Amino acid sequence: MIDNIMATSTVEERPLETVSTFSLGRILRLSSFQIGSALVEILTASIWNRIVITELGKPATFVGLLLALQYILLPISLWAGNRSDTTPIRGRRRTPYIWIGRGIVLLSLPLLWFSITPLTENNDWLGWSIAFVALLLFGAGKLLSGSVFLALVRDSAPPRKQGVALSMVETTLIMFFPIAAIFYGSWMEVYDPAVFRQMIIGTIIIAGFFWWFAIFRIEPKTSQAATPRERRPLRLTFNTMWSDARARSFFAFLALATLAAWMQDSILEPFGGDVLGLEAGDTTRFTAYWGTATVVVLIICFVVWRNRPPENQTRVTRIGLLIMALAMVFFAVTAWAAADSLLTLALLVFGIGFGFYTFGGFSLMTVMSPAASAGAYLGLWTIAILLFKGIGTFLGGALRDLLLLVIELPAGTAYALVFVVIAAGLASATFLVRKNDILSFAREHGRMIDV
Numbered sequence: 001m002i003d004n005i006m007a008t009s010t011v012e013e014r015p016l017e018t019v020s021t022f023s024l025g026r027i028l029r030l031s032s033f034q035i036g037s038a039l040v041e042i043l044t045a046s047i048w049n050r051i052v053i054t055e056l057g058k059p060a061t062f063v064g065l066l067l068a069l070q071y072i073l074l075p076i077s078l079w080a081g082n083r084s085d086t087t088p089i090r091g092r093r094r095t096p097y098i099w100i101g102r103g104i105v106l107l108s109l110p111l112l113w114f115s116i117t118p119l120t121e122n123n124d125w126l127g128w129s130i131a132f133v134a135l136l137l138f139g140a141g142k143l144l145s146g147s148v149f150l151a152l153v154r155d156s157a158p159p160r161k162q163g164v165a166l167s168m169v170e171t172t173l174i175m176f177f178p179i180a181a182i183f184y185g186s187w188m189e190v191y192d193p194a195v196f197r198q199m200i201i202g203t204i205i206i207a208g209f210f211w212w213f214a215i216f217r218i219e220p221k222t223s224q225a226a227t228p229r230e231r232r233p234l235r236l237t238f239n240t241m242w243s244d245a246r247a248r249s250f251f252a253f254l255a256l257a258t259l260a261a262w263m264q265d266s267i268l269e270p271f272g273g274d275v276l277g278l279e280a281g282d283t284t285r286f287t288a289y290w291g292t293a294t295v296v297v298l299i300i301c302f303v304v305w306r307n308r309p310p311e312n313q314t315r316v317t318r319i320g321l322l323i324m325a326l327a328m329v330f331f332a333v334t335a336w337a338a339a340d341s342l343l344t345l346a347l348l349v350f351g352i353g354f355g356f357y358t359f360g361g362f363s364l365m366t367v368m369s370p371a372a373s374a375g376a377y378l379g380l381w382t383i384a385i386l387l388f389k390g391i392g393t394f395l396g397g398a399l400r401d402l403l404l405l406v407i408e409l410p411a412g413t414a415y416a417l418v419f420v421v422i423a424a425g426l427a428s429a430t431f432l433v434r435k436n437d438i439l440s441f442a443r444e445h446g447r448m449i450d451v
Contacts (some may be wrong), residue, residue: 026218027165030153031172033214036207038176039183040105043203044138047184047196048112052131055191056119066131070139071390074383081147081379082237085372091221094152094375101145102211106204108137113200116193147379152219154366154374159447163310163363164302170362171298178288237376246437247380250368253432254384257321257361260425261354262389263396264328267418270400271331274411276340286347293351294358301359310363311442314435317364320357321426324350328423335415367438370445396422 045067052058080097089096111134119127150166157165187202188195241247272283305316330346369377396418403414 026156027153027168030156030165030214030218031169032210033149034169034173035176036102036210036214038173038180039203039207040109040138042177042180042184043109043199044112044135046181047188047199051116051191051196052119056116058119058124062128066128066135068390069132069135070143071387073136073139073143074387076140076143077147077382077386078238078376078379079234080144081151081375081377081382082234082373084148084151084375085237092219094148094155095215095219097148098145098152098211098215101141101143101148102208104137104141104144106141106208108134108141109200109204111137113197116196120193143382147382148375149215150378150382151369151375152215154369154378155371156218159366160307160309162366163313163359164306166362166366167298167359168302170358171295174291174298174358175295178291234376237373238380241373241377241380244441246441247368247377249432249434249437250364251380251384253429254361254381255388256425256432257357257429258385259388259392259395260422260429261324261357262392263399263418263422263425264331264350265393266397267400267415271335271415272343274404275335275338275415276343278340289344289347290351290354293348294355297352297355298359301355305359310366311439311447313360313363314433314438315360316356317360317433318430320353320355320360321430323353323356325353325423325426327353328419328426332416332419332423335412335419338412364433364438367442367447 049063049067052063053060080101084093084097111130115127115131115134117127118124118130150169153165153169154162184199187199268286269283272278272286301316305313327346327350330342330349334340334342334346365378365381368381399418399421400414403409403417404411407414409417
């Protein structure tokens with residue numbers, strides 16, 4: 001047990017905007033940023049996606065490729081984070097980059113509307129070209145501002161509360177995804193081009209307001225400019241980060257945990273239909289079940305561990321991963337037996353585990369993001385999460401197709417094997433996150449450790 005250890009060899013330089021006291025109102029205000037984020041994500045990935053594929057009858061492959069554009073732009077996240085660490089704009093490190101990024105996102109939304117008309121008229125070349133530009137701008141703006149926003153949240157709480165702050169922001173995003181879906185569903189129950197245009201305009205106004213409200217004047221202005229030592233090129237910053245074995249190990253942990261956790265995303269609903277014979281209306285509730293459990297657990301974690309330093313959340317993270325692995329075992333048994341007696345339990349257990357993992361994982365991310373380079377480190381962790389979420393979603397579906405369609409195993413057996421593979425991945429990830437690595441990294445970068 002380490003009590004009140006302060007690094008003496010390397011004292012971390014804290015940005016001027018880091019606050020020394022925790023304000024619940026401040027974090028709630030920052031969390032409202034995610035209301036706008038949820039709205040634009042659902043509008044793009046769900047509403048526009050469905051219109052183009054279902055209503056206009058266009059190939060899902062093209063839509064999927066366009067939505068995946070953000071993955072080729074992932075280095076922007078690291079570049080923007082490093083830039084916000086080293087180059088303030090008009091006296092502020094974080095908010096100008098967030099304004100620029102979210103402004104680009106808002107500019108991309110009208111282009112989504114403009115893409116609909118030529119696609120409706122079968123002028124596909126023009127429609128896909130406009131959609132390409134729209135989603136390229138959307139991804140660039142989101143990645144330009146995403147990691148910088150997380151750095152701003154981290155800066156807005158003292159070290160002991162940083163994990164709680166980031167987890168609260170993430171909880172808001174998870175909570176508002178279904179709310180945004182219900183909101184849009186009530187707004188446009190049947191596709192109508194005029195209503196969709198209204199939704200685009202309304203989303204620009206509503207999302208823009210919450211993004212403005214969340215960060216307006218929340219970051220103190222400083223007259224201090226970056227010193228030449230601070231203005232390091234991105235390549236040098238990345239080399240410094242990657243040369244640390246503890247950072248590489250944490251990246252590998254995030255990569256494997258994220259990949260395994262999201263392998264279920266593309267197969268869970270098909271599993272309900274293929275194996276259990278459930279209707280579409282029943283399987284669409286799966287996400288609501290485990291998502292609700294996740295939010296409830298996150299709220300409980302805030303209450304129970306709000307005073308625990310983030311350096312001490314390694315065990316919580318591991319417990320979350322093991323609970324998710326247990327849920328996958330339940331899914332495997334359900335698939336093997338082709339009986340739904342464990343289905344609801346499996347969904348709830350997965351959500352509970354995901355809640356513990358999210359709370360613990362975001363806490364560790366704050367520790368593994370030194371204040372002087374928080375934007376760059378959070379950009380690197382963002383790359384790990386987004387990239388391997390996409391890979392995991394793809395691999396889950398690919399493995400299902402291999403076992404079910406190529407090898408031609410029975411549906412129950414094929415899905416059971418996929419769930420077993422996911423469980424093994426989740427359990428394996430627990431070996432990649434080490435408490436000693438987290439604590440030594442924290443000490444070296446000047447965090448006060450009280451665990």
